[in-house]
Amino acid sequence: DARVTQTPRDKVTEMGQEVTMRCQPILGHNTVFWYRQTMKQGLELLAYFRNRAPLDDSGMPKDRFSAEMPDATLATLKIQPSEPRDSAVYFCASGFTQGNEQFFGPGTRLTVL
Amino acid sequence: AQTVTQSQPEMSVQEAETVTLSCTYDTSENNYYLFWYKQPPSRQMILVIRQEAYKQQNATENRFSVNFQKAAKSFSLKISDSQLGDTAMYFCAFMGQRGSNYKLTFGKGTLLTVNP
Numbered sequence: 001d002a003r004v005t006q007t008p009r010d011k012v013t014e015m016g017q018e019v020t021m022r023c024q025p026i027l028g029h030n031t032v033f034w035y036r037q038t039m040k041q042g043l044e045l046l047a048y049f050r051n052r053a054p055l056d057d058s059g060m061p062k063d064r065f066s067a068e069m070p071d072a073t074l075a076t077l078k079i080q081p082s083e084p085r086d087s088a089v090y091f092c093a094s095g096f097t098q099g100n101e102q103f104f105g106p107g108t109r110l111t112v113l
Numbered sequence: 114a115q116t117v118t119q120s121q122p123e124m125s126v127q128e129a130e131t132v133t134l135s136c137t138y139d140t141s142e143n144n145y146y147l148f149w150y151k152q153p154p155s156r157q158m159i160l161v162i163r164q165e166a167y168k169q170q171n172a173t174e175n176r177f178s179v180n181f182q183k184a185a186k187s188f189s190l191k192i193s194d195s196q197l198g199d200t201a202m203y204f205c206a207f208m209g210q211r212g213s214n215y216k217l218t219f220g221k222g223t224l225l226t227v228n229p
Contacts, residue, residue: 031215033217035217042221043217043219043222045217050215055215056216091158095215097215099165101148103160104150104159106155
């Protein structure tokens with residue numbers, strides 16, 4: 001049963017610390033997405049990749065966030081330095097092409113104190 | 114930019130009854146895709162149903178069906194024979210077709226509670 005995996009599942013850190021979240025997309029999927037979920041903003045797209053190339057990262061605060069796909073089996077989202085307002089659940093999703101279902105990972109709940 | 118509106122923040126239904134969740138969207142595109150995702154307390158996002166805008170026939174998946182009204186830009190979800198396991202947040206989502214647009218735009222969600 002193919003699934004998107006994310007680590008860590010939960011992360012508590014202090015303001016100013018670096019946070020790295022990892023995602024393993026489903027093998028063969030060529031698009032990978034990072035979403036952030038908060039009570040106030042709901043689900044919002046941060047960045048996405050197609051065939052490992054970044055297509056859109058306009059939803060991401062550029063000064064502190066970065067997203068990469070070093071290879072087809074790993075996507076990373078890094079926050080440096082972290083701030084309390086970054087507290088949220090971060091989801092990774094993967095899929096094939098336009099119009100098809102995006103499969104979501106279990107999310108990383110980030111708490112920045 | 115596309116927007117998705119879910120006007121019902123919370124709803125409740127008795128077990129075995131039918132409930133309809135509303136969703137409207139705004140777009141200038143003619144071809145696109147619409148989705149309903151379910152998020153139970155485990156926080157896992159699960160696809161419930163998918164609709165292609167060029168198809169006039171409403172999508173159906175077992176107890177779940179949609180009422181897709183393209184002219185009105187409305188995409189409601191009907192859950193028949195509600196079960197306790199249907200208790201979750203339900204998100205309506207839009208995916209355009211222009212360019213390399215693969216991203217989902219979500220509504221704010223409707224919290225559905227199924228009561229025994």
